[in-house]
Amino acid sequence: MIRITALLTIILIAGSIYAGAxxxxxxxxxxxxxxxxxxxxxxxxxxxxxVAARIAGTYPVLRDKKLTRYLSLVGNHIASYSKRPxxxxxxxxxxxxxxxxxxxxxxxxxxxxxxxxxxxxESELAGVLAHEIGHVVEKHIVKxxxxxxxxxxxxxxxxxxxxxxxxxxxxxxxxVDKATExxxxxxxxxxxxxxxxxxxxxxxxxxxxxxxxxLSYVRRMSTLSGKSVEKISETHPASVSRIKQxxxxxxxxxxxxxxxxxxxxxxxxxxxxxx
Amino acid sequence: xxxxxxxxxxxxxxxxxxxxxxxxxxxxxxPATVYADxxxxxxxxxxxxxxxxxxxxxxISDNAAGxxxxxxxxxYSIGSNFSASVNAYNLHTKTYKDALxxxxxxxxxxxxxxxxxxxxxxxxxxxxxxxxxGFSYAVPDATLREQDQRFDNIQPSDxxxxxxxxxxxxxxxxxxxxxxxxxxxxxxxxxxxLNDNSSIGLTMYGYYRNRTxxxxxxxxxxxxxxxxxxxxxxxxxxxxxEYGIKPVIGYMFSPADKLSIGxxxxxLFVLDSTSKLQTTYQGPELLSPPxxxxxxxxxxxxxxxxxxxxxVVTLGIGYFHDASLLFSADIRYYHxxxxxxxxxxxVAFGTEYYLNETYAIRAGLYTDYTxxxxxxxxxxxxxxxxxxYGVTFDIxxxxxxxxxxxxxxxxxxxxxxxxxxxxxAIQDLEISSFTAYLSAAYNF
Numbered sequence: 001m002i003r004i005t006a007l008l009t010i011i012l013i014a015g016s017i018y019a020g021a022x023x024x025x026x027x028x029x030x031x032x033x034x035x036x037x038x039x040x041x042x043x044x045x046x047x048x049x050x051v052a053a054r055i056a057g058t059y060p061v062l063r064d065k066k067l068t069r070y071l072s073l074v075g076n077h078i079a080s081y082s083k084r085p086x087x088x089x090x091x092x093x094x095x096x097x098x099x100x101x102x103x104x105x106x107x108x109x110x111x112x113x114x115x116x117x118x119x120x121x122e123s124e125l126a127g128v129l130a131h132e133i134g135h136v137v138e139k140h141i142v143k144x145x146x147x148x149x150x151x152x153x154x155x156x157x158x159x160x161x162x163x164x165x166x167x168x169x170x171x172x173x174x175x176v177d178k179a180t181e182x183x184x185x186x187x188x189x190x191x192x193x194x195x196x197x198x199x200x201x202x203x204x205x206x207x208x209x210x211x212x213x214x215l216s217y218v219r220r221m222s223t224l225s226g227k228s229v230e231k232i233s234e235t236h237p238a239s240v241s242r243i244k245q246x247x248x249x250x251x252x253x254x255x256x257x258x259x260x261x262x263x264x265x266x267x268x269x270x271x272x273x274x275x
Numbered sequence: 276x277x278x279x280x281x282x283x284x285x286x287x288x289x290x291x292x293x294x295x296x297x298x299x300x301x302x303x304x305x306p307a308t309v310y311a312d313x314x315x316x317x318x319x320x321x322x323x324x325x326x327x328x329x330x331x332x333x334x335i336s337d338n339a340a341g342x343x344x345x346x347x348x349x350x351y352s353i354g355s356n357f358s359a360s361v362n363a364y365n366l367h368t369k370t371y372k373d374a375l376x377x378x379x380x381x382x383x384x385x386x387x388x389x390x391x392x393x394x395x396x397x398x399x400x401x402x403x404x405x406x407x408x409g410f411s412y413a414v415p416d417a418t419l420r421e422q423d424q425r426f427d428n429i430q431p432s433d434x435x436x437x438x439x440x441x442x443x444x445x446x447x448x449x450x451x452x453x454x455x456x457x458x459x460x461x462x463x464x465x466x467x468x469l470n471d472n473s474s475i476g477l478t479m480y481g482y483y484r485n486r487t488x489x490x491x492x493x494x495x496x497x498x499x500x501x502x503x504x505x506x507x508x509x510x511x512x513x514x515x516x517e518y519g520i521k522p523v524i525g526y527m528f529s530p531a532d533k534l535s536i537g538x539x540x541x542x543l544f545v546l547d548s549t550s551k552l553q554t555t556y557q558g559p560e561l562l563s564p565p566x567x568x569x570x571x572x573x574x575x576x577x578x579x580x581x582x583x584x585x586x587v588v589t590l591g592i593g594y595f596h597d598a599s600l601l602f603s604a605d606i607r608y609y610h611x612x613x614x615x616x617x618x619x620x621x622v623a624f625g626t627e628y629y630l631n632e633t634y635a636i637r638a639g640l641y642t643d644y645t646x647x648x649x650x651x652x653x654x655x656x657x658x659x660x661x662x663x664y665g666v667t668f669d670i671x672x673x674x675x676x677x678x679x680x681x682x683x684x685x686x687x688x689x690x691x692x693x694x695x696x697x698x699x700a701i702q703d704l705e706i707s708s709f710t711a712y713l714s715a716a717y718n719f
Binding site: 022024025026027028029081083085086 | 631
């Protein structure tokens with residue numbers, strides 16, 4: 001027992017020497033979950049709050065409690081099937097006739113009035129929300145801008161968030177500018193959009209909605225022209241490409257044999273509020 | 276007067292010394308056959324991932340099963356989660372070679388078999404933000420033995436032969452045994468990160484054990500010289516209930532990238548133990564004078580030290596080669612607190628490999644050495660001595676938030692036993708155990 005006690009003491013001392021995170025525990029079945037999440041998630045949420053504020057500053061937010069609540073119920077139901085249980089998702093409607101939707105890191109999702117009016121049923125709403133949730137789940141902006149909590153290989157966002165000097169504040173604002181540039185001008189990388197379509201379709205199907213609802217919505221959008229679809233055309237891959245990818249995915253997988261459209265419920269909440 | 280060696284926790288208690296020694300020798304397979312789960316420490320593997328890796332989990336423990344193996348590890352579980360394991364089926368067999376001999380001189384094996392189906396683990400971990408809280412329920416040991424055996428023309432013991440002559444034999448030897456023995460652990464766990472690299476944890480298990488054994492034996496002695504049959508019968512009822520606590524203290528750290536080391540200490544403290552033993556028997560009337568005893572009695576004892584409750588120290592090491600491949604090893608040291616038992620060191624090795632994001636396979640090897648001393652040929656009623664080796668395998672299918680696992684385990688070993696009451700003869704004993712289990716886990 002004495003030898004064991006001595007060995008345990010050595011182990012305890014050795015345990016306090018090396019300082020390193022335990023991301024190596026991450027397994028293949030949970031590709032984007034980190035065991036050292038708390039700092040990274042906090043940084044993602046804080047950064048996302050700032051980006052969301054920019055979105056809300058660019059377009060006015062529609063103050064309709066009933067509609068917003070409906071959106072939140074549908075959106076959070078879908079988000080519960082995602083692999084980001086540590087995030088709380090928020091949903092809002094932007095009062096603009098433009099057809100578009102936005103996702104800020106940390107779980108802030110926006111859908112425009114124009115997009116809602118183009119939809120036919122709750123499944124199509126679910127498909128669009130799931131696509132945006134997919135951007136958050138797959139951390140497209142987080143990875144591109146290297147938003148992390150600790151100073152590992154990229155920008156130490158945590159230090160930026162708590163920084164007090166002008167240069168620190170400027171650096172942080174530049175990051176937020178880059179994020180809004182992605183959302184409003186440049187768009188995500190094409191593979192990230194296809195990825196969000198894929199993840200969104202699966203999420204919506206798992207939540208009980210029609211697996212071809214997003215495809216149906218994108219098809220309808222592709223027939224439109226003019227100012228309402230100008231922005232989304234600039235920031236997304238051509239609808240033809242998206243339709244082709246979604247078609248291919250659905251022909252290989254039958255995701256939901258018993259989908260729910262909830263057309264009446266959608267109309268009662270959306271059309272009643274917006275028309 | 277034969278010596279009754281002390282067998283802790285067994286039916287061979289002081290009360291048996293009151294039996295007439297002749298009658299005692301008649302019932303060949305009575306009281307010395309204590310069910311030997313108390314003589315091994317690795318009876319059932321807990322947790323879907325841990326069981327597939329032969330229980331080599333002290334340095335991993337990053338899910339609900341960590342509450343059982345090393346509570347310090349649950350700080351590394353992803354979010355909140357719960358898992359439940361069902362032992363679909365466990366079959367445990369002991370074969371005592373050449374335990375009985377018939378009147379032609381042919382030897383017969385005596386086999387004891389236990390089969391049980393039970394849920395053996397449920398655990399949940401919840402993330403409060405500053406630390407992790409868990410709750411788990413485990414059944415680390417359970418047996419259900421129902422035997423219905425009959426042997427004919429058995430050679431009686433030397434005592435019977437000397438009393439009745441060489442032509443006497445035992446006819447219709449019937450053995451009926453019902454033995455149920457289950458151990459439960461349940462309680463909360465707490466774990467906290469000390470820094471990015473290390474963590475501590477505590478599980479405080481409540482302990483409950485319940486055992487009931489009914490042992491019924493009947494045989495007929497035939498005296499060919501008198502042409503007379505004589506019936507003999509014994510019935511034994513044994514009941515045990517225990518309560519206690521079992522704390523598990525754990526520490527985990529990472530001395531280098533991809534490497535994890537875990538250490539735990541645990542011990543069972545039995546706070547209350549109640550046992551009852553009731554025996555009734557009908558002796559042989561062929562003797563002169565006849566031994567026609569028909570009596571029964573009951574004893575109740577309250578003893579907190581009826582079993583060996585060792586100090587257990589476990590050291591585990593885990594190497595996370597990449598997101599697909601993981602190796603782990605555990606060394607477990609059991610320091611016996613009863614002078615009769617010996618200290619034991621067991622080892623376990625496990626590996627986990629992800630075929631893709633959807634499927635993972637695991638395999639492991641482990642030892643389960645006995646804590647009893649070697650059997651000596653100049654003593655009687657000694658507990659069996661068998662070292663066991665096991666192998667495990669399982670496969671898991673993952674979806675976004677859930678996983679389902681199907682696993683198999685097999686262990687075997689051979690050693691020595693003294694299955695005959697008050698008889699120094701040593702038999703070869705072979706033990707084998709097969710387990711098939713199903714389990715599920717969910718992240719939320």
